[in-house]
Amino acid sequence: MPEYRTADESLIAERDRWFSSTFAECRPKRYEPVSASALLLEVDIRLAFCAGAWLSVIVLTAAAIEAQFRQVYTEDYDSKTFDLYGRNGDLHWLRELRNEILHASKPGTKSRLWKLPANDLRACQAAMEPEAKRAVSIMFRTIYAAGAA
Numbered sequence: 157m158p159e160y161r162t163a164d165e166s167l168i169a170e171r172d173r174w175f176s177s178t179f180a181e182c183r184p185k186r187y188e189p190v191s192a193s194a195l196l197l198e199v200d201i202r203l204a205f206c207a208g209a210w211l212s213v214i215v216l217t218a219a220a221i222e223a224q225f226r227q228v229y230t231e232d233y234d235s236k237t238f239d240l241y242g243r244n245g246d247l248h249w250l251r252e253l254r255n256e257i258l259h260a261s262k263p264g265t266k267s268r269l270w271k272l273p274a275n276d277l278r279a280c281q282a283a284m285e286p287e288a289k290r291a292v293s294i295m296f297r298t299i300y301a302a303g304a305a
Contacts, residue, residue: 171206175292182296193223194299205292210284211257211269217291218254221247224299246294253287 197220204212225240226233232240241247256269271283 168206171208175202175205178293179296182300184300189228190299191223191227193227194220197223201292205288210281210288213288214250214284214291215254215257217295218250220295221250221298247298250291250294
């Protein structure tokens with residue numbers, strides 16, 4: 157079993173600065189309503205991001221965006237997210253990646269999760285950082301820049 161450690165304080169601080177600066181880039185000129193669920197999830201997303209829990213970040217950002225769409229943008233609690241997101245390529249990229257994380261595929265199915273040999277779980281997990289950063293950026297643009305992802 158791989159050894160698990162938390163990131164050192166300087167790495168946590170660096171990740172926290174990235175998170176804050178990415179939010180600042182998406183800061184709207186005026187605030188629109190934000191889903192209460194999305195706000196609560198954002199707290200956990202920040203914690204997961206600073207810890208380097210990349211798959212958790214991806215899943216939670218997808219959940220926050222879905223909450224924003226259902227509770228604020230559309231008040232639609234029945235449609236599939238595929239239909240809610242229209243033609244937004246970034247949202248569909250995130251939805252598909254989240255589905256790949258949460259729903260097992262048949263052995264041998266091509267995967268965006270296993271970028272490196274499966275015998276190095278820590279390296280495979282670490283390789284998901286760019287996708288997690290993209291997910292956070294998409295979330296901030298979607299929630300705080302009025303769906304402009």
